[in-house]
Amino acid sequence: MDVPMEISEDELRNAAKLRIARLFNVAPENISLDDIFGKDIHTSFVSNWKPNELDIIYDDICxxxxxxxxxxxxxxxxxxxxxxxxxxxxxxxxxxxxxxxTEILFDYEKEENNRLKNNVTVILIAASVIGLIVALLFVLN
Structure with missing residues (x-):
């Protein structure tokens, strides 16, 4: 990751705004600093299995x-x-x-890897649930 050692406040603010745009799949020019999460910018889904955009923002904060x-x-x-x-x-x-x-705002490769890892986790959980249902049906018959 080639990021300068010192980044200006404007560059950080712009990168953070671009991260929000990427997470919510919105054009950066359509996002205002005054936009309210959950009111002006909405999550794409709610799930117990997979983190949504607000979960990712919470992880960033942590x-x-x-x-x-x-x-x-x-x-x-x-x-x-x-x-x-x-x-x-x-x-x-x-x-x-x-x-x-710096990693959160400028390391897009890591972000994509985390997204893929989350997708694999969801698939593995779904496969386990399906396997349990099939086993249960087999036992009940």
Whole structure:
């Protein structure tokens, strides 16, 4: 991954906005920093088996914040409701966690690998469930 060691706030904010666009499959020019998750930007699905876009954003947050920020998120002092809130969190977290922020915002190959891994997990779980149903039907007959 070839990313400069120091990235400006504008570059980070733009990369975070582009990540949201990719996750939600929306053209970047159609996303505003004021867009509210769940109101202006919607998930494509809800599932117990596979993470949706908001689950991925939550994972991003878990991967980048420090203890102090975690406490502020937990207390409600910091809220991630809008695209701008997400972008601001990426910018502020870059100071203390450059590696993870950089990987999340600029490592598209890793993102695609995680998506493929999640798809394989769903397929394996579905196959296991089908196998259990077939075995149960066999036993009951």
């Amino acid at each position: 991967d980048i914040v420090d203890k102090k920020t975690w406490k502020e998120l937990g207390s409600g002092r910091i809220k991630i409701r809008t695209v701008g809130d997400y972008c601001d969190l990426m910018v502020s977290s870059y100071k203390s966690n450059k590696k993870n922020v």
